[in-house]
Every structure is written in structure tokens, then in C-alpha cells.
Amino acid sequence: MLEVRGLHKRYGDLVAVQEVSFTVRPGEAVGLLGPNGAGKTTTVSMIAGLVTPDAGEVRIEGGVVRGETDPLKRKMGLVPQDLALHDLLSARDNLALFGALYGMRGAELRRAMDAALDLVGLADRAKDRVSAFSGGMKRRLNMAGALLHDPAILLLDEPTVGVDPQSRNAIFDNLEELKRRGKTLVYTTHYMEEAERLCDRIVIVDHGKVIANDSLEAVRRLVPGVNVIEIEIENPGQGAEWYGGLRALDGVDSAEWQGSLLRVTMRDLTETSPGVLEWLRAHGYRCLHLASQRADLETVFLTLTGRSVRNL
Amino acid sequence: MSFTAFSALVRRDLRLFFMDRRAVIMSFVAPILIASFFGYVFGGASADQPASRIAVAAIDQDRSAISKHVLAALGADKALEVKSADLEAARAAVRGGKTTVAVVIPAGFGDGAAKSLFRGEDKLRGGDKPEMQLLYDPSHNAELAMVRGILTQHVMEAVSSEAFSGGASGAGPGLSMSFSMPYTVREEAVTARQGVKYNSMAHSFAGMSVQFILFMGIDAGVMVLLLRRSGVWSRMRAAPISRFTIIGSRAASSAIVAMMILCVVFGFARVVFGVRIEGSFAGFAGVCIAFAIMTAAFGLLVAVLGKTPEAARGIAILATLLLVMLGGSWVPTFLFPQWLQSASFAVPTRWAVDGLDATIWRGASFTAALGPIAAMLGFAVLFGAIALWRFRWDGPA
Numbered sequence: 001m002l003e004v005r006g007l008h009k010r011y012g013d014l015v016a017v018q019e020v021s022f023t024v025r026p027g028e029a030v031g032l033l034g035p036n037g038a039g040k041t042t043t044v045s046m047i048a049g050l051v052t053p054d055a056g057e058v059r060i061e062g063g064v065v066r067g068e069t070d071p072l073k074r075k076m077g078l079v080p081q082d083l084a085l086h087d088l089l090s091a092r093d094n095l096a097l098f099g100a101l102y103g104m105r106g107a108e109l110r111r112a113m114d115a116a117l118d119l120v121g122l123a124d125r126a127k128d129r130v131s132a133f134s135g136g137m138k139r140r141l142n143m144a145g146a147l148l149h150d151p152a153i154l155l156l157d158e159p160t161v162g163v164d165p166q167s168r169n170a171i172f173d174n175l176e177e178l179k180r181r182g183k184t185l186v187y188t189t190h191y192m193e194e195a196e197r198l199c200d201r202i203v204i205v206d207h208g209k210v211i212a213n214d215s216l217e218a219v220r221r222l223v224p225g226v227n228v229i230e231i232e233i234e235n236p237g238q239g240a241e242w243y244g245g246l247r248a249l250d251g252v253d254s255a256e257w258q259g260s261l262l263r264v265t266m267r268d269l270t271e272t273s274p275g276v277l278e279w280l281r282a283h284g285y286r287c288l289h290l291a292s293q294r295a296d297l298e299t300v301f302l303t304l305t306g307r308s309v310r311n312l
Numbered sequence: 313m314s315f316t317a318f319s320a321l322v323r324r325d326l327r328l329f330f331m332d333r334r335a336v337i338m339s340f341v342a343p344i345l346i347a348s349f350f351g352y353v354f355g356g357a358s359a360d361q362p363a364s365r366i367a368v369a370a371i372d373q374d375r376s377a378i379s380k381h382v383l384a385a386l387g388a389d390k391a392l393e394v395k396s397a398d399l400e401a402a403r404a405a406v407r408g409g410k411t412t413v414a415v416v417i418p419a420g421f422g423d424g425a426a427k428s429l430f431r432g433e434d435k436l437r438g439g440d441k442p443e444m445q446l447l448y449d450p451s452h453n454a455e456l457a458m459v460r461g462i463l464t465q466h467v468m469e470a471v472s473s474e475a476f477s478g479g480a481s482g483a484g485p486g487l488s489m490s491f492s493m494p495y496t497v498r499e500e501a502v503t504a505r506q507g508v509k510y511n512s513m514a515h516s517f518a519g520m521s522v523q524f525i526l527f528m529g530i531d532a533g534v535m536v537l538l539l540r541r542s543g544v545w546s547r548m549r550a551a552p553i554s555r556f557t558i559i560g561s562r563a564a565s566s567a568i569v570a571m572m573i574l575c576v577v578f579g580f581a582r583v584v585f586g587v588r589i590e591g592s593f594a595g596f597a598g599v600c601i602a603f604a605i606m607t608a609a610f611g612l613l614v615a616v617l618g619k620t621p622e623a624a625r626g627i628a629i630l631a632t633l634l635l636v637m638l639g640g641s642w643v644p645t646f647l648f649p650q651w652l653q654s655a656s657f658a659v660p661t662r663w664a665v666d667g668l669d670a671t672i673w674r675g676a677s678f679t680a681a682l683g684p685i686a687a688m689l690g691f692a693v694l695f696g697a698i699a700l701w702r703f704r705w706d707g708p709a
Contacts, residue, residue, distance in 0.1 A: 045546075048546070048549070048550040049549060049550055050546055050549045050550060050706065051706045052706055068549075068552070068553065068554050068555060069552050069553060069554050070552060071552055072552075073550065073551065073552040074552055076550065077550075078546060078547060078550040080543035080546035080547060080550075081543070082541070082542050082543035082546065083542065083543050084542065084543030084544045084546060084547040085543070085544070086544065098547060098551075101547070101548060101551035101553060102551055102552070142543065145547060146547075155550075
């Protein structure tokens with residue numbers, strides 16, 4: 001359906017994307033994961049035709065996308081990270097504009113707008129100005145704007161940025177519905193749980209390079225047997241690396257401080273976790289809560305890159 | 313009061329102020345620029361700079377010693393730039409704004425003036441004095457008064473010199489010594505046609521329309537930059553449409569708004585102040601359309617002036633103030649020093665204001681409007697080309 005071959009983009013001395021290649025099959029949901037600045041947005045921008053790659057090509061159904069007016073671009077719908085909405089216009093007027101960009105008008109456009117508004121649950125607010133919408137509603141309308149011309153492929157660039165959990169759930173319900181309808185999704189995010197919920201396949205990007213590209217299960221198997229313990233600390237230390245000494249302990253693969261939780265990965269829970277707790281006790285840190293879980297995508301990323309995706 | 317907090321807040325305000333390029337430009341550069349400009353125009357320049365001279369056409373139908381004397385004196389006057397012409401050419405030059413005053417010395421003026429000089433006022437009747445005609449540009453009233461005064465001085469010198477040297481018949485020393493003004497003046501404001509009165513609102517509305525439409529053009533350009541920051545730009549670029557469609561539509565909408573502003577402003581001027589299109593309506597429409605297109609291209613140019621909307625707006629406002637000053641929107645260009653009058657043709661606003669003036673009250677034909685139209689379209693092409701050349705198309709989703 002969508003084939004990305006050797007995309008490369010440089011801005012001055014900064015290489016934003018290096019030889020990025022991956023394929024998305026029809027109906028598949030692919031998560032493009034990586035921290036901020038990893039090259040996800042640049043990659044999506046090149047796929048969508050917003051940025052001209054220095055090298056590489058994008059193929060849709062076997063045809064290379066060439067130029068601004070290539071009809072192959074009709075097969076893609078973009079949900080940009082920044083809201084693509086005019087605040088002073090109504091939801092319906094916004095959609096009418098975006099439909100017109102794809103040559104839609106008349107009854108065809110009205111039907112498409114009705115369907116898109118219905119899908120995102122904004123049919124009853126169609127005539128309201130966007131400026132009156134909540135952040136979550138704007139995000140849903142932003143997505144509706146990409147659906148009007150019924151694209152086979154949806155490029156979603158961090159579509160849940162800045163929304164509350166309830167709106168995020170609503171957006172995910174919409175995306176799961178689109179997936180059921182057979183849409184091909186390319187979903188960029190740095191929220192690992194989002195990718196785990198939606199995606200069949202994961203492409204992990206770091207420093208502009210693809211470092212993993214496989215099914216969700218296969219990617220998880222990249223770190224077999226890895227366990228994570230999350231510890232809530234009552235009195236965390238000062239400084240960026242107050243917990244750095246944990247990494248020197250036998251059996252500890254990584255240690256990261258995320259918000260109020262200390263995440264420590266290890267192969268052998270029985271052998272290593274007592275040493276971790278002892279190190280904390282010896283350094284005067286009090287544990288309020290401790291939980292253990294198997295490796296998730298966050299752990300995979302941490303293991304592959306040595307860094308946490310959220311702390312970057 | 314906490315001095316620490318107070319000084320921190322002051323430092324913050326100063327930092328934020330100086331980080332806002334637009335505020336800095338408008339607060340420091342704009343007043344210096346505008347004050348310098350007005351100071352220069354109204355006589356603040358160095359004494360070495362030649363003052364602007366009033367363009368005068370001289371039509372000598374008399375060809376007497378007195379008329380030659382008068383014309384020679386006018387020609388030698390540093391305040392005037394006198395050119396000989398025939399009556400029709402002079403009238404056309406005044407109507408076209410190229411000449412401020414045309415001085416018509418009729419046949420028999422010299423003889424009649426010399427005789428009239430020695431007649432007492434009590435003996436005079438209207439028809440006894442020769443009549444000199446002044447055709448003037450009604451938008452240059454101040455200059456007319458100056459020319460009138462200079463003319464009176466030179467005519468009196470010439471007539472008295474000729475009379476006392478005995479050159480004129482029927483006059484001379486020993487006759488009645490009752491002196492009077494030896495001539496009368498008939499002044500005619502040259503407008504589109506005979507009987508059409510000059511309406512000073514015409515120039516005022518032309519100048520202000522030009523200024524505020526350019527401000528609209530700035531907003532249009534800044535809007536492009538703001539759009540570029542938003543997802544709307546990404547969505548437009550992702551659609552299978554050309555960059556010409558994207559940027560051309562922006563330019564077209566700016567031009568349409570500019571046309572609407574012109575229609576509303578001149579509609580108001582027509583209804584409330586009686587400003588009529590005395591020249592070619594097609595010429596007026598052509599000037600308006602050309603200016604609207606030029607404004608649209610100017611808006612696109614604004615979009616490449618700065619990296620951010622804020623920076624672009626600051627630079628563009630300064631550029632616009634310069635354009636409207638040099639174009640004659642605030643102060644008529646005839647008040648400028650001569651070199652600045654010539655230089656002002658290098659800005660599109662001069663052509664816009666002149667084109668509107670010409671077609672509204674000077675009665676210019678469509679052919680006469682073609683010059684301003686061509687000039688503004690030329691600027692539009694130049695601005696548009698620079699904008700397309702410098703525009704940064706690539707941007708992230």
C-alpha cells in the first residue's frame with residue numbers, strides 16, 4: 001500500500017532523517033515511534049509531500065509519488081500535529097474548505113462532511129465556530145478534515161498531543177473504527193501505550209534512523225525476559241542523575257526517573273530487585289510503592305537506545 | 313515595595329520589549345524616519361540643497377517689450393521653472409499635473425498695461441485694463457499664491473521700466489501721476505473640464521485608500537506566515553494542488569479585498585463629498601485593479617521579509633510608511649525637493665496616487681492611465697517574483 005524507500009533529509013549540518021525505509025500493508029496500522037526530534041514528523045512530512053527529500057522515494061500502490069499535484073496524493077489523508085483549523089469558521093465551513101482542496105463539492109461534499117462529523121461525534125456542533133470548541137473537540141475535527149476524500153491511508157502525526165484522557169479515548173475509538181473499516185494508518189507518537197493499543201506493527205526511529213521495524217510482538221521479543229519494576233519514591237534526590245548508581249548494580253539493565261516513578265529494568269527479578277531496594281535504603285530514599293511488569297514498548301526503546309522516550 | 317521584585321519586573325519588561333523586533337522598529341526607527349522626512353520636505357535640509365521650483369508655463373501672445381521683460385524676469389526667478397508653451401499644451405500640462413501654473417499674456421497686454429499704469433483708480437473701469445490669465449492646478453493653491461505675487465512684482469517692474477523709459481505709447485513722465493495696478497488677472501482652475509470644480513477630497517481619499525490598502529496587504533502577508541505555522545498549511549501542501557493554487561489564491565483574495573476597499577471608500581466619497589470620476593472610468597478601474605494586484609504581490613513580498621510573522625510585520629509597516637510618504641499619500645509630492653520628486657517615481661504608491669488623481673479629478677483618458685497601470689503591474693511582477701523566489705515552501709507536518 002505504502003512503501004517508503006531510503007528517505008533522507010538534511011538541514012544544514014543536522015541530518016534529520018537517514019535512509020528511512022518501511023512498508024505498510026493495506027489495512028495495517030503502523031506506529032512510528034521515537035522521542036521528540038527523532039525524525040518522525042520529518043518522515044511523515046516527506047511522505048505527505050510537505051518536505052522534499054534529499055534522497056529516497058515514496059510509493060503508493062506501486063506508483064512513485066511525484067510532484068505537488070500527483071493524483072496519488074489523493075490516496076493519503078494527513079492529520080497534522082498542529083491543528084489545521086480556522087477558529088473563526090464553523091466546523092462545517094472548515095471541512096468544506098478541506099474537501100474543496102480535493103476537488104469535492106455539492107452533494108458529494110455534504111455527504112462526506114456529514115459522515116466525517118458523525119464519526120468524530122461532532123454532528124451536533126457542525127455549525128458552531130471552532131473557537132468555541134474544547135481542545136479535544138478541535139483534535140477530533142482536525143482528524144475529520146483528513147477523512148473527507150475517503151483516503152485509503154491516514155497519516156496521523158501525534159494526533160493526541162495536548163488532549164485530556166477522555167478526548168484521547170474518543171480519538172482512539174475513532175481510529176479503531178477507521179481501522180475496522182480497512183483504513184491503513186501510519187501513526188506517529190511518543191506515547192508507547194498508544195502504539196500498543198492501536199498498532200499492528202512498530203517502526204522505532206531514533207536520531208533519524210530506523211532501529212526496529214517489526215510486528216508489535218516481534219518488537220517486544222527484542223527484549224526477552226526483561227522485567228521492569230516501578231518504584232514510587234517519597235524523597236527523590238536532587239540533580240538529574242541521583243539514581244545513576246543503580247545502573248552499576250549487577251543485573252540492572254537501565255534506570256530512569258519518570259515523573260514520580262523510578263523505572264528499573266532487569267533480566268532476573270529475584271536476583272536483582274533486592275539489590276535495588278537495598279541501594280535505595282542505603283542512600284536514604286524511602287519507597288512508597290513498588291510494582292513489577294513485563295517489558296513494554298517503553299522498555300524496548302529504553303533497551304534499544306539506552307534512553308527513555310519520554311525524558312527526551 | 314519589594315525592590316527586588318520591582319527591578320525584576322522592570323528588567324523583564326525591558327527584555328520582552330527589546331525581543332519584540334516589531335516594537336523596537338516602530339518605536340525607534342519609525343519616528344526618526346518620519347521626523348527626518350517631514351523635516352527635510354518642509355525645509356530642514358541643508359542650505360546647499362536646491363529647493364523645489366514651481367513649474368510654470370509661459371504663453372506670450374503679446375510679444376511686446378513688456379511681455380518679454382516679464383517672461384525674462386520670471387525665467388530668472390529662482391523660485392520658478394519657466395517653460396514657453398502654446399496655450400493648449402500648457403492647459404494639458406496643468407491638467408495633467410506636470411505644470412502648476414500657466415501664465416497667459418494676451419496680445420496688447422504691454423501697450424494696455426503701460427497706459428493703465430498712469431490712470432487714477434477713479435477713472436478706471438473694468439474693461440480698461442489688460443487682463444492676464446492664470447491657468448492653475450487647483451491642488452496646488454499655495455503655489456498659485458506664490459506665483460501670483462512673483463508675477464505682480466515682475467509685471468510692475470517691467471511696466472514701470474518701459475513706461476518711464478518712454479517705450480510705451482501714450483504714457484510718460486509729465487502726465488498724470490495717478491498710479492494704479494496696470495492689469496487684472498483672471499484665474500482659472502484647470503480641472504477635467506470647463507465647469508467642473510476641484511474637489512480636494514479626491515486627493516485625500518486617493519492617498520488614504522492607498523495607505524490603508526497597503527496595510528491590508530501587510531496583514532495578508534502576515535497571514536501567510538501564520539498559516540505556514542499552522543496545520544492548515546500542512547493540509548494544503550498535502551493536497552494534490554500546486555503551489556500556484558496555494559499562493560495564487562492568497563494573492564487573489566488580497567486583490568479582491570483591496571478592490572472592495574476602493575469601491576467602498578470611493579463610493580462613500582461620491583455620496584458624501586461628491587467626488588466624481590471625471591476622467592475615464594475604465595482608466596480609474598484599471599488603476600484600481602492594477603493597484604489591487606500590486607498590493608496582493610506586496611503582501612506576498614511581506615511573507616518573505618521576515619522569518620516570523622512578528623518580524624515581517626515590523627519590517628513591512630516601516631516599508632509601508634516609507635512607501636506612502638514617498639507616494640504622496642500624506643504630503644503632495646510637489647512639496648518634495650526636486651530630486652525626491654523624481655525619486656518617488658521608483659515607488660508604486662506614487663503611481664497609484666497619481667493614477668487615481670489623474671482619473672478622478674484631472675479628467676485623464678484611459679490612454680493617460682496606462683502609464684500608472686503599467687508601472688504598478690511592473691511592480692507587481694517584481695514583488696511577486698521576489699516572493700516566489702524567496703518563499704520557504706518546505707515545512708513540517
